[in-house]
Amino acid sequence: MNTSSLPRPAGAGHLKELAERLWEAVAALDEHAATELVVRTLDEGISAESVLLDVIAVVQGRVGEEWAGNRLSVAQEHAATAINDRAVTAVGLHPSARTAVTRGRITVACVDGEWHALPARLLAEVLKLRGWRVDYLGAQVPTPHLISHLHNTRADAVALSSSIATRLPTAHAVITACQAVGVPVIVGGAAFGPEGRYARLLGADAWAPDARAAAERLISSPLPLPLPDHQQFDDLPHLADQEYTMVTRTGATLVQTVFAALQDSFPAMRDYDDAQRERTAEDLAHIVEFLSTALYLDDDELFTWFTTWTARILQARGVPAHSLLPALDLLARELKDFPRAVRMLAAANHILTAHIPTAAGNAV
């Protein structure tokens, strides 16, 4: 057998160096350099899967870190993501990535409202390389259209991707809808939390931390056939208290009320220009959205994680993180009749107070 055309394993040091070189091309927004590097690496015999996961995915993670640290603007981050997306296309078109279909048919889709398409795209390409027939539906797939696609294609399974935790209530509805038509669901992406804890909570049939593990899981044994009578709300009995429903329903009014009151509690806001006021309103909307998601899951840690993350993002942009504390207090005042919301706001307040510097520069 001629083994010269088989992909060769690459050492960790070499892959790190390739990721560094791709990062340089992506950071310089040089699409040609990025795609040429990828094609040359494949020509040299490094496997397509390794280029996708050990090079492109690593660079995309770094794009996120640089954006969070305010070293890349939103526009640069969008351009870098678009270049990485084209690098993935270059991998998919390379002769070494042409793989015969030897397994079943799987649909890879993002939850409705989810814009993070690249993680799902990487998974789709890896599953193709492993012999699956893949229908990749991309970002924000409306649930009814996903379900008719499953009917039309007689898919063996759905791989559902979500990166942002606020899409989890929708993900829950999608998981239940797919299972109701007899199609098992494997989920993944950053939204599902450490060790996939929310995947289990929301009744998914399987979860995997990355595309390699997902491919291994799907090869090891077929996903269990879903129970047809699984009801979405049986998973989360705490929803009976209506806190999630009420906070979600009144979210817009809540943001407006807290925004107005914040000008008294946080006098520095009176000098904000229009753009700063707009960003503050956006931050408040995200806080309320994460609070309602934490209520949905009954998970205080999700909310404390989000407020700590927001504090770090604000600090990197020169906005004092302690400006979050009055917002949390005002929310707690508005939501005083909702014990779980009050508990979560108090936990976030406690963590922020202990960890963020005050205006004087010390931790309070």
Ligand code: B12
């Ligand atoms: C690029 C990016 C964007 C782009 C997305 C463009 C695109 N076409 O994809 C844009 C600008 C649109 C965006 C917007 C936002 N983003 Co964003 N974004 C990112 C970023 C930098 C990279 C995402 C990515 O491609 N990662 C690379 C891949 C490789 O990630 P991965 O998750 O490791 O993927 C692997 C596994 O998760 C797994 N996997 C993925 N899907 C699936 C599915 C299945 C079935 C399985 C088994 C496995 C699996 O396999 C993948 C490959 O191994 C991340 C930071 C990061 N480090 O990931 C933030 C990040 C995802 N974004 C975040 C946030 C908060 C937002 C915004 C709310 C920001 C804002 N204030 O507006 C919005 C929300 C938009 C929305 N409604 O979806 C947060 C999400 C936090 C959370 N978990 O809740 C992150 C994590 C940043 C951070 N550090 O906090 N973002």
